Amino acid sequence: MTQRTEAYRERLKRGEYDLSWMHVDSEWGVRARPSKRGLTLTDINVGTYGVIPKDASHSLSFAPRGADFDPADLPSMGYTLNTRAEVWADNLGTLYEEAVARQWSSTRDVPWETLQPLPQDIEHAMCQLCTFFTEVEFIAGDVPGQWLSQINNAYHETKLFLATQIMDEARHLEVFRKRALANGGGLGKCPREVEEGLKYIFALGSFPQMLARLHLFGEGRVLTFFRLGELMAQNEAEKTIFRLCAQDESRHVAFGCLQLRYLIAEDPDRIEEIHEALDIAEQRVLELGATPEQLEPFLILLGGGVDKMDAGMEKFAYMRKKIVQEYLQRCHSIGLDRQHRCILKEAKEMTLI
Amino acid sequence: MLVFPSLEWFQELTRLMHANEAIFKRIGPADVIWAVEVQPPGSGEPPRVCRFVFEGYGCEVVEELDPAAETDAAFTLQASFETWREMITNIQQHQGPDLQHTLNYLTLPDDPIYVKASDFLSRDLFARYGQTFQKFFDGAVEIQTEFRM
DSSP: OOHHHHHHHHHHHOOOOOOOGSOOSSSSSSSOOBBBBOOOOOOOOOOOGGOOBBBBTTTSSSSSOOOOGGGGGGGOOSSBOOOOHHHHOOTHHHHHHHHTTOOOOOOTTTOGGGOOOOOOOHHHHHHHHHHHHHHHHHHHHHHHHHHHHHHHTGGHHHHHHHHHHHHHHHHHHHHHHHHHSSOOOOOOOHHHHHHHHEEEEGOOSSSSIIIIIIIIIIIHHHHHHHHHHHHHOOOOHHHHHHHEEEEEEHHHHHHHEEEEEEEHHHHHGGHHHHHHHHHHHHHEEEEEEEOOOHHHHHHHHTTTGGGGGGHHHHHHHHHHHHHHHHHHHHHTTTTOTTTTOSSSSGGOOOOOO | EEEEHHHHHHHHHHHHHHHHHHHHHHHOOOOOEEEEEOOOTTSSSOOOEEEEEEEEEEEEEEEEEEEEOOSSSSSEEEHHHHHHHHHHHHHHHHHHHOOOOOOOHTTTTSSSSSEOOHHHHTTTHHHHHHHHHHHHHHHGGGOOOOOOO
């Protein structure tokens, strides 16, 4: 026991209570009003509780924003992300509420009964694609998890959103595993190049670099892959899976883009750091190249079979250009002039809007 | 019988969205302002543009716009009259779109439906609320439609 709790125990033995906690220095008399949707995170950002500190590095404890506490008196959790510029964006509370409200269940919301036996090559391709997506979603959940525990609690909106992203990615790897095991196929191969291409994301040195690599670059690509999955889907179950996953992915992309846009506006000196992360991301794509396990399922599904892979290749080439265009357009939208520095060959041929 | 394209047709689609609120509640709320542009078959005729304000589980505003005016919307789904006719007819014939007539299928290659937006992050809202938009158009199953432009 501490001196304080020991003294309190003695008081309790004498039948005395303390109640000093009722005299708070925090803002009192708050009556946040529910909006049309109910009582949202934005609705409770009233008065001092809604003041987002520019720098919270003096307070590294679990104490929530606006509570009555002496930071010097509390143990430090060693948070490394303590500035608004690094971890904040406007509308994060709204994005979080959307994430919570638009959760879906892979058990109940996918019409699994619409799965029918498919030609063997098509089933193989879809199962291999699902295996790949499962790998991707493991890291897409693990990496935000690693950074979530580094964020100061003054920025709880950011932490809350990352928690929803981790839940989304869990649901994605769940649904892709289910699809692989639901229609006469199974899980496929996991090549070294895919794993190496994912693993290095853990090694990125800063939160903005993680946002650039994972959210802006990676989730943007995966969003288009999910939309492509919906296009290639063979039944209503697959259409639903890919459309619902694309919704979530789009939210993750928005989160990363909004944060990076805020950082670029607040602290333009960090632009080069973001560019460096994207340099590495693009370089890795070129170094590792495409494996047959990644590429050929797309060609089979886009073409309509093993005997139509050339036709699939033409469509996939179009999609590759689209992925690069969308990536550069998002960079442009957040205030990052990336096209001149992008080393992906498709970038040279593009006109951005 | 309602004519497509017309404000009345889209108003009916909105009425059906509200009548089927349980479906949209299951998907989750959507807050987005967007538009549909129907391009006429002949040249020289102006397109028809309809704007929707989605809020929560429903549509608060549906209005026809002057095609020459700037559209205050996150994005506009642009397509020819024939494309819209094919998609809606397909939905009506199959009680929902077949695999080649979902909104995503028709928009991903940027043709035959193009998602026009001045800011790419706004354009992403199409995918972010994709299930809502699909279910919205699926309401066409219940609209007796005459296609005329």
